Amino acid sequence: MRTIVKAVAASALLSFFVIPPALANSDDAKWIKQCVSDNSDQHQSDATIASYCSCMNNKMSESETRTITQWEKSHPKAEEACAREAGWVGK
Numbered sequence: 477m478r479t480i481v482k483a484v485a486a487s488a489l490l491s492f493f494v495i496p497p498a499l500a501n502s503d504d505a506k507w508i509k510q511c512v513s514d515n516s517d518q519h520q521s522d523a524t525i526a527s528y529c530s531c532m533n534n535k536m537s538e539s540e541t542r543t544i545t546q547w548e549k550s551h552p553k554a555e556e557a558c559a560r561e562a563g564w565v566g567k
Contacts, residue, residue: 508533511544524562531558 511529518525532544535554540547548555559567 504533507536507544514543514545518567520564524564528558528562528564531561 508526508529511532512522512525515525515529520528529544532548532554535551535558536544536547555567
């Protein structure tokens with residue numbers, strides 16, 4: 477039950493605060509949701525992870541086919557900038 481509540485909270489946060497509705501599309505939402513899932517074990521708040529994933533998504537090209545998690549491995553400067561912007565501790 478706790479996991480469901482956290483997932484709903486993260487989704488709500490993404491929907492209303494992290495991604496401005498005018499800029500988001502279903503593809504962005506899919507990639508960000510996957511990124512949040514990929515990073516759920518990183519001991520960061522839901523808000524920090526959502527902010528980080530949104531930032532990384534915004535840095536990627538619209539034609540990118542890799543996931544955010546795959547893309548970040550080849551773009552360490554973007555990863556560092558987004559971690560700093562999101563308030564990620566220890567990244």
